[in-house]
Amino acid sequence: MWSGRLIAAMNASPSDFASAGSPGGDAASGPVLTFDGVSKIFPDGTHALEAVSLSVSRGEFVTLVGPSGCGKSTLLRIASNLDSASGGTVQVDQDRIGYIFQDATLMPWRTVLGNVELLGELHGYSREERRRLARAAISTVGLDGFEGHYPKALSGGMRMRASIARTLTLNPPLFLFDEPFGALDEITRERLNEETISLFMREQFAALFITHSIYEAVYLSTRVLVMSPRPGRIVASFDVPFDYPRAQSLRYEAKFAELTGAVSAALRGSFAHD
Numbered sequence: 646m647w648s649g650r651l652i653a654a655m656n657a658s659p660s661d662f663a664s665a666g667s668p669g670g671d672a673a674s675g676p677v678l679t680f681d682g683v684s685k686i687f688p689d690g691t692h693a694l695e696a697v698s699l700s701v702s703r704g705e706f707v708t709l710v711g712p713s714g715c716g717k718s719t720l721l722r723i724a725s726n727l728d729s730a731s732g733g734t735v736q737v738d739q740d741r742i743g744y745i746f747q748d749a750t751l752m753p754w755r756t757v758l759g760n761v762e763l764l765g766e767l768h769g770y771s772r773e774e775r776r777r778l779a780r781a782a783i784s785t786v787g788l789d790g791f792e793g794h795y796p797k798a799l800s801g802g803m804r805m806r807a808s809i810a811r812t813l814t815l816n817p818p819l820f821l822f823d824e825p826f827g828a829l830d831e832i833t834r835e836r837l838n839e840e841t842i843s844l845f846m847r848e849q850f851a852a853l854f855i856t857h858s859i860y861e862a863v864y865l866s867t868r869v870l871v872m873s874p875r876p877g878r879i880v881a882s883f884d885v886p887f888d889y890p891r892a893q894s895l896r897y898e899a900k901f902a903e904l905t906g907a908v909s910a911a912l913r914g915s916f917a918h919d
């Protein structure tokens with residue numbers, strides 16, 4: 646059963662938006678996203694996913710790591726109904742999903758403000774309301790003063806911030822992130838990691854995040870799931886015991902190294918068993 650809708654697909658009505666809860670309003674309720682025994686075989690016979698079960702609730706930040714081609718993006722596409730499962734069940738309890746792609750996907754002919762207003766516009770918001778939401782989101786991601794800039798005049802990190810701001814305007818209970826910071830330099834990436842944690846603490850959304858960086862995975866998450874090579878299965882799960890907010894210096898502590906080492910070993914083991 647599938648009951649979600651994707652913001653990026655822009656197919657919700659204004660009344661859906663009007664029913665949006667306040668951030669963290671239903672953090673205590675059950676999973677926002679549940680996969681139960683999900684498999685995916687593409688029409689050409691490519692077996693991408695096998696028996697994937699996972700759930701993500703509000704206030705949980707779950708990260709997937711796994712070898713290239715193991716089905717991570719396919720899993721997110723199924724979660725957002727951009728693609729369908731071949732077997733198993735997918736439940737998405739909430740109506741709105743924020744999907745952050747690796748590429749910021751901004752419209753080059755629109756300013757930052759124009760880009761961030763886009764979703765409110767497509768949802769039929771009044772000009773005044775969508776502008777108010779866009780300005781608040783721009784401020785949240787630290788782009789004050791850049792409202793009138795065009796994407797080509799922004800750095801990669803700023804473009805990604807604008808992309809996140811655009812999604813924030815709809816206050817989604819579920820965020821799907823597909824390697825959003827992979828193309829950025831390490832310092833920018835670390836800063837955006839910290840900003841992502843601040844956002845997560847404030848909004849208490851449910852997050853399903855993909856990265857190839859084990860450090861990023863452990864730093865951000867409440868739980869890290871390790872996938873095997875294709876067909877992707879979840880072969881290990883690690884609860885991350887560190888409190889939020891997480892100090893930058895956590896990355897250099899022994900307990901952090903211990904956990905990243907364990908995740909790395911599971912990942913290497915998953916290759917070995919292929």
Ligand SMILES: Nc1ncnc2c1ncn2[C@@H]1O[C@H](COP(=O)(O)OP(=O)(O)OP(=O)(O)O)[C@@H](O)[C@H]1O
Nearest residue numbers: 687689691693712713714715716717718719720875
């Ligand atoms: N539409 C499609 N038709 C056939 N095969 C596909 C399709 N989309 C993806 N695949 C295949 O499914 C497998 C999983 O792809 P997917 O993009 O989910 O991997 P990934 O884990 O996100 O990899 P990466 O880390 O490189 O982004 C790959 O072998 C890919 O070639």
Ligand SMILES: [Mg+2]
Nearest residue numbers: 717718719823
């Ligand atoms: Mg991918």
